[in-house]
Amino acid sequence: MPITIKMPALSPTMEEGTLAKWLVKVGDRVSSGDIMAEIETDKATMEFEAVDEGVVVSIDVSEGSEGVKVGTVIATIAGDDESAAAPAANAQEIAPAPVVEVPPAAPVAAPVAAPVVSVPVASAPVPVAAMPANERVIASPLAKRIALDKGIDLAGVTGSGPHGRIVKADLDGALGSPVAAPISAPAASFAPAPLAAAIPSPAPLATDIPHEAVKLSTMRKTIARRLTEAKATVPHYYLTVDIRLDALLKLRTELNAALGAQGIKLSVNDLMIKALGKALMLAPDANVSFAGDQLIRYSRADISVAVSIAGGLITPIVTGADVKSISTIQKEMTDLAARAKQGKLQPHEYQGGTASLSNLGMFGIKQFDAVINPPQGMIMAIGAGDKRPYVIDDALGIATVMTATGSFDHRAIDGAEGAQLMQAFKSLIEAPLALVA
Amino acid sequence: MAESYDVIVLGSGPGGYVAAIRAAQLGLKAAIVEREVLGGICLNWGCIPTKALLRSAEVFNHMKHAAAYGLAADNVRADVGAVVKRSRAVAKQLNQGVTHLMKKNKITVYMGNGKLLAPGKLEVTSDKGTETLAAKHIIIATGARARELPFAKADGKRIWTYRHAMVPAEIPSKLLVIGSGAIGIEFASFYNDMGAAVTVVEMMDRIVPVEDADVSAFLQKALTKQGMSIMTGAGVQSLETSETGVKAKIKQQDGAILDAEFSHVIVAVGIVPNVENIGLETCKVEPDKRSHIKTDAYCRTNVPGIWAIGDVTDGPWLAHKASHEGVITAEAIAAELGNTEVHPHPMDRNNIPGCTYCHPQVASVGMTEAKAREAGHELKVGNFLFIGNGKAIALGESEGFIKTVFDAKTGELLGAHMIGAEVTELIQGYVVGKTLETTEAELMHTVFAHPTLSEAMHESVLSAYGRALHM
Numbered sequence: 001m002p003i004t005i006k007m008p009a010l011s012p013t014m015e016e017g018t019l020a021k022w023l024v025k026v027g028d029r030v031s032s033g034d035i036m037a038e039i040e041t042d043k044a045t046m047e048f049e050a051v052d053e054g055v056v057v058s059i060d061v062s063e064g065s066e067g068v069k070v071g072t073v074i075a076t077i078a079g080d081d082e083s084a085a086a087p088a089a090n091a092q093e094i095a096p097a098p099v100v101e102v103p104p105a106a107p108v109a110a111p112v113a114a115p116v117v118s119v120p121v122a123s124a125p126v127p128v129a130a131m132p133a134n135e136r137v138i139a140s141p142l143a144k145r146i147a148l149d150k151g152i153d154l155a156g157v158t159g160s161g162p163h164g165r166i167v168k169a170d171l172d173g174a175l176g177s178p179v180a181a182p183i184s185a186p187a188a189s190f191a192p193a194p195l196a197a198a199i200p201s202p203a204p205l206a207t208d209i210p211h212e213a214v215k216l217s218t219m220r221k222t223i224a225r226r227l228t229e230a231k232a233t234v235p236h237y238y239l240t241v242d243i244r245l246d247a248l249l250k251l252r253t254e255l256n257a258a259l260g261a262q263g264i265k266l267s268v269n270d271l272m273i274k275a276l277g278k279a280l281m282l283a284p285d286a287n288v289s290f291a292g293d294q295l296i297r298y299s300r301a302d303i304s305v306a307v308s309i310a311g312g313l314i315t316p317i318v319t320g321a322d323v324k325s326i327s328t329i330q331k332e333m334t335d336l337a338a339r340a341k342q343g344k345l346q347p348h349e350y351q352g353g354t355a356s357l358s359n360l361g362m363f364g365i366k367q368f369d370a371v372i373n374p375p376q377g378m379i380m381a382i383g384a385g386d387k388r389p390y391v392i393d394d395a396l397g398i399a400t401v402m403t404a405t406g407s408f409d410h411r412a413i414d415g416a417e418g419a420q421l422m423q424a425f426k427s428l429i430e431a432p433l434a435l436v437a
Numbered sequence: 438m439a440e441s442y443d444v445i446v447l448g449s450g451p452g453g454y455v456a457a458i459r460a461a462q463l464g465l466k467a468a469i470v471e472r473e474v475l476g477g478i479c480l481n482w483g484c485i486p487t488k489a490l491l492r493s494a495e496v497f498n499h500m501k502h503a504a505a506y507g508l509a510a511d512n513v514r515a516d517v518g519a520v521v522k523r524s525r526a527v528a529k530q531l532n533q534g535v536t537h538l539m540k541k542n543k544i545t546v547y548m549g550n551g552k553l554l555a556p557g558k559l560e561v562t563s564d565k566g567t568e569t570l571a572a573k574h575i576i577i578a579t580g581a582r583a584r585e586l587p588f589a590k591a592d593g594k595r596i597w598t599y600r601h602a603m604v605p606a607e608i609p610s611k612l613l614v615i616g617s618g619a620i621g622i623e624f625a626s627f628y629n630d631m632g633a634a635v636t637v638v639e640m641m642d643r644i645v646p647v648e649d650a651d652v653s654a655f656l657q658k659a660l661t662k663q664g665m666s667i668m669t670g671a672g673v674q675s676l677e678t679s680e681t682g683v684k685a686k687i688k689q690q691d692g693a694i695l696d697a698e699f700s701h702v703i704v705a706v707g708i709v710p711n712v713e714n715i716g717l718e719t720c721k722v723e724p725d726k727r728s729h730i731k732t733d734a735y736c737r738t739n740v741p742g743i744w745a746i747g748d749v750t751d752g753p754w755l756a757h758k759a760s761h762e763g764v765i766t767a768e769a770i771a772a773e774l775g776n777t778e779v780h781p782h783p784m785d786r787n788n789i790p791g792c793t794y795c796h797p798q799v800a801s802v803g804m805t806e807a808k809a810r811e812a813g814h815e816l817k818v819g820n821f822l823f824i825g826n827g828k829a830i831a832l833g834e835s836e837g838f839i840k841t842v843f844d845a846k847t848g849e850l851l852g853a854h855m856i857g858a859e860v861t862e863l864i865q866g867y868v869v870g871k872t873l874e875t876t877e878a879e880l881m882h883t884v885f886a887h888p889t890l891s892e893a894m895h896e897s898v899l900s901a902y903g904r905a906l907h908m
């Protein structure tokens with residue numbers, strides 16, 4: 001029997017990916033565990049291993065193909081019971097012949113689908129029509145029925161049921177009422193409030209200006225979708241404080257002197273991660289997620305740290321930043337950032353988190369307002385620390401000061417609660433010994 | 438140094454022991470604290486032993502009606518002592534089963550009274566002394582007990598709670614059952630089958646008030662036909678015990694007071710949660726309006742690290758609800774402790790089945806017709822009588838019906854309500870369907886085996902859309 005190899009779902013949210021590179025060619029023998037291809041998902045490039053044994057008889061999706069839907073047949077291998085002697089001949093026959101469960105696209109599906117749409121009677125078979133013909137969307141019968149009635153494209157809805165299955169509640173969200181979100185890790189891959197339709201593309205640009213059109217990477221598309229969703233659906237508000245850094249910088253110098261022998265060098269950002277983690281535990285009302293008809297309160301602070309990488313950004317997570325020592329945070333961040341830049345992070349290392357930290361201080365940015373990363377309730381934006389005139393003991397002096405701005409989801413965190421977090425964050429940085437105890 | 442665990446479960450009923458097993462499956466170090474006997478009320482004094490009693494009553498009933506099946510069974514009589522003995526043996530067997538499961542899953546069992554000292558700290562007191570344990574997470578699963586009447590405490594002689602009613606020394610000659618929820622009706626049915634003259638008093642205007650009104654009406658008729666006397670909209674105002682029996686003052690629906698004398702009384706007027714002396718106040722765990730522990734969809738209390746499941750929390754107060762919460766909680770805890778493989782999902786209360794093992798049996802899931810209308814749904818309602826079902830007729834148990842409630846617009850199965858033979862087993866078919874968010878289309882498209890009682894489930898769905906085949 002020929003074995004069809006399908007585009008794998010390499011992360012829970014992955015709907016499509018780019019086939020970055022084939023590492024096998026027609027005629028190659030593969031066995032279980034061999035790396036067959038490199039696949040670029042929305043966040044990372046991952047290696048795709050063979051599960052079965054046999055000879056590659058066809059490669060159905062060429063290298064560099066983008067937007068390959070999960071479940072699409074990308075290659076076929078012949079099992080060991082078949083003659084491996086004539087792989088080429090086999091390939092001709094097998095590749096187009098659908099031995100495959102994946103719907104073989106337009107010609108067959110369209111005529112069936114069309115009448116269903118035009119006659120939406122109660123007992124009509126559950127519509128395949130609500131989704132593109134070659135993509136299997138996992139949704140409950142009721143969700144499919146409602147989607148058909150309301151004209152919702154299920155492909156644009158994130159499922160909150162088991163294995164990401166789309167259930168009625170997810171569509172209620174799309175129709176404007178709250179969604180009960182599942183948890184997984186403490187911070188969870190909550191279904192981000194699903195939108196009824198895909199985000200509309202902006203109007204095409206005028207073409208007479210000399211320009212180059214750069215195709216969006218999968219990551220870029222995900223960033224665009226997630227952040228548009230966040231700004232459009234999360235009511236943001238912003239709280240800004242000035243924080244004196246002198247004590248923290250002094251502490252860092254002392255710590256680095258003491259830890260130097262072990263080869264540990266703490267960055268200001270490592271201390272900020274710790275401070276935010278601890279502040280969230282001191283002001284737990286800000287360590288929450290809005291989840292439709294409920295509020296999720298976390299009993300641990302997992303900090304997503306924005307890391308700029310080629311072509312976009314990613315937010316690896318320092319879990320339990322409230323309890324980890326700063327040197328542990330430093331070690332983890334060094335490792336996470338390095339692997340983030342190589343595109344080698346595992347999904348669980350960047351999905352989740354209870355709050356985010358973004359630092360643009362190194363670029364001399366004085367202050368900025370960051371976009372919340374749902375379902376998180378807040379993000380802290382850190383500006384540059386610089387010497388400023390500062391009133392010290394009723395006299396004008398010079399101090400190293402930075403400006404930090406928290407963006408908060410008002411559905412989950414009220415102003416006073418956000419302010420308490422900012423206050424706790426400021427106190428911890430200005431009296432930083434609490435960070436090491 | 439206190440022994441330290443990832444999870445400690447306080448209470449080993451169907452919520453607690455299941456939570457501990459799931460936690461252990463997920464690689465967490467788990468312990469369970471039990472003050473009385475492993476398995477809790479359900480296994481030892483509730484669900485299971487009553488099912489054993491009711492099975493005896495059922496067989497007894499069959500024997501009494503043997504002639505209807507062409508069989509002769511003369512001089513049929515019940516040996517109460519042996520019936521109770523069998524019920525206790527069944528409970529014992531399951532209790533040992535739980536002991537084995539704890540061992541198998543390497544769950545440490547502490548026998549004694551558990552009390553929270555602080556989040557993450559718990560004290561166990563037994564004859565052997567006091568021991569302090571530490572845990573990252575604590576699950577409270579202490580369950581509930583029978584609510585007592587303010588004017589008449591159960592004495593175990595004439596006035597019984599479920600606990601006394603489960604181990605009768607004799608069959609009461611004249612029994613008053615106060616309350617017609619699942620517990621009251623099951624005992625009423627048992628004792629009626631066993632030969633007692635049974636009167637049921639219910640404050641609401643119908644018996645089994647949580648069920649669909651059609652089911653209540655049908656059951657009342659069936660039980661009355663079996664000789665039971667049922668008073669709805671009525672309340673017992675006082676009970677006066679003597680050596681020979683109990684005098685009751687019952688205020689009837691029309692306001693008139695009835696004085697009646699009974700040999701025994703069973704009080705089944707609901708439950709109260711076991712929230713006392715377990716340290717909830719010390720830890721500032723918040724109760725809800727009815728003094729149950731308040732929890733979120735993942736069974737978290739207001740105090741981080743303290744969780745609560747089962748009867749000690751909001752209803753429905755059913756063993757399977759407690760067990761399911763146990764699983765969700767164990768998974769949510771594992772997730773909080775960093776397990777990224779588990780994905781707990783909150784339970785949909787509309788998908789929790791309820792079963793009452795009277796004769797005929799009652800089972801339901803989801804909204805009643807009245808509730809669905811109240812919620813603003815436009816409905817399609819199906820109804821199929823077991824008299825139209827071949828298997829039911831062959832069994833000689835053709836009384837009852839299956840009612841299905843659909844949303845007319847979406848085809849969503851909103852509720853199903855059944856009364857009749859074996860419906861407590863049948864209901865699961867609809868529960869699976871509801872959990873998968875079925876519409877009428879899938880149910881109609883499902884092939885039902887013939888001849889089975891389940892075919893009536895199919896017919897009920899078909900009838901909601903005017904397509905029933907055998908009616």
